[in-house]
Amino acid sequence: MDTIFAQATVMGRAGVAVVRVSGPAAFEVGRSLAGSLPAPRQSAVRSLRDAEGALLDRALVLCFEGPHSFTGEDVVEFHLHGSIAVLRAVLRYIGEFPECRLAEPGEFSRRALENGRMDLVQIEGLGDLIEAETEAQRKQAMRGLSGKLTERVEQWRSDLIRAASLLTVTIDFADEDVPVDVSPEVAQLLNGVLKSVDEELAGVNAAERIRSGFEVAIIGPANAGKSTLLNALAGRDAAITSEVAGTTRDVIEVRMDLGGLPVTFLDTAGLRETEDSIEKIGVQRAVERSSAADLRIFLSEEGEDLIVAPEPGDIHLKPKADMRKDKAGAVSGKTGEGVSQLIGDIQSILSVRVQDAGLATQERHRIALLHARESLISAIAMASAGPDQYDFAAEELRLVIQALESLIGRVGVENFLDEIFANFCIGK
Structure with missing residues (x-):
């Protein structure tokens, strides 16, 4: 079996860069670079040198003897200074060994699976952990x-x-x-x-939602303050706003961490009949995305007919609370009135939906x-x-x-x- 190697940390400049080597020739590579290796599962600082004896870096070196390693094979890790030049020099040197090759995506984890160190569900959990945002x-x-x-x-x-x-x-x-x-x-x-x-x-459905995230669509008629509300929720100018009806033509997405849950807010085109061919496409997309969303926030007046009908559990609010005397049941992205309450309501609704999430x-x-x-x-x-x-x-x-x-x-x-x-x- 080949010995594989790769950078285990993010590309680019950093305080530390880790290079991992796994396979039957891992210890041979380690000794060639570092002169000697520390005892398994212990660390030591070593001077890494190339074939001519030139110093490449001073690095922290660790080794793990198979099968007691992540992959189940002999593994050596070099914790280098996070210099792009140092990293390239070390990777180039390891790549010169005929029995070594650059690892494919996920190959270290695949070897852990093949060697019985992890099962497939654990591998998937590891992948989800790497991707976790909330x-x-x-x-x-x-x-x-x-x-x-x-x-x-x-x-x-x-x-x-x-x-x-x-x-x-x-x-x-x-x-x-x-x-x-x-x-x-x-x-x-x-x-x-x-x-x-x-x-x-x-x-399963609740667990999948935690994994992939919820979609919450903000929908309503044109010029109801949907984009302004999205900007207030995002805390930045994610959408263009103006007094001109029909400004939003496409679906604008903003991904947020809401009480630990991954939530993507969707700002949609105003729901109205229009002869503008571009706006008409935007309205159709708004209908499609809002229909598929997990939760909809309706910004409209009471009794106002919209192309999309509310479903049980959706939130209905009156728009532009800042321009109303009676602010009950209204929200304003411009002044922030009702926004905190809206965020709390969304969190409560989504938290209930995931409380029965399984394994x-x-x-x-x-x-x-x-x-x-x-x-x-x-x-x-x-x-x-x-x-x-x-x-x-x-x-x-x-x-x-x-x-x-x-x-x-x-x-x-x-x-x-x-x-x-x-x-x-x-x-x-």
Whole structure:
């Protein structure tokens, strides 16, 4: 197997730049550069020199002996001064070793998976942690990385294997009297797993929303102050505002951290009939994006008919509170009146929607759980039909276990791996 290397920190000038080397020649490369290596899992400062003995840098060096490393292989890390020139010199030197090559995106993590250091759900959690922008995303990613979903799957698997073994005993001794009726325990085990799987499935949508973020659309008639409100929420001039109706032609997006939740606010074109071909496209996009949004803020007068109808849970406010005597139920992006209350209302609504978020966070997880559930329901029906159906029930349980093992990456996930690791940086 090749020895791989890459910069593990962000490109460009920095206080520190880390170069990681993993594979059978990692220690050889490390000794060639540093002269000697510290004991595994300890650090030491070394002078790094090229083949002619020229000093490249003074660096902190760490090494990890496989399989007790991130990748499960021998690993050496060089913590360099964050100079672009130093980094290039060290990478150039390592690349001259015939057994070394530059790592592909996510290849260090892929080797961790292949060497049993992490399962696929943990790898996905690691990817989510790297991409996390908000506190809610960080916490959710850490649950995946720490193996919480894997622990739950292992418990399901244990219960399913127990149920299958009970059914198999009955099948093997079909011509003899089995002293104990196994059907009550089998039913209890299978129904318990089904209940837990259903609970996990119910939380997938909320978990996906934490991972990808919510969209909140600000909609209303032309010149209702939507862009001004967006600017107030963003704390900057994200959208052009004017007294001329129809100024906003396209959907303007502003991504924010709202109470730890990732939220993208959408400023949309004013909803009105128009003969302007460009504005008409903007209105159509406004309808499409607002219809797909997780939450809509309507800025309009009471009883005003709009192309988009409010849905349960949407927020309705009167526009331009600064120009009203009765400011109840109104908001103004110009003066900030009602903006804090609006932010609090949005946070409350979205927080309720994610409170039941499960450990399964991705579409791949949902599909695997649905496949497991389908076979599990069949197994329950067959097991309840009596001993004549136990062999079919046992086969369905094998399919349930297979679906769950695909969830954590033990079987049948080869088609997903390239896509998953393509989203990682090269040094990870």
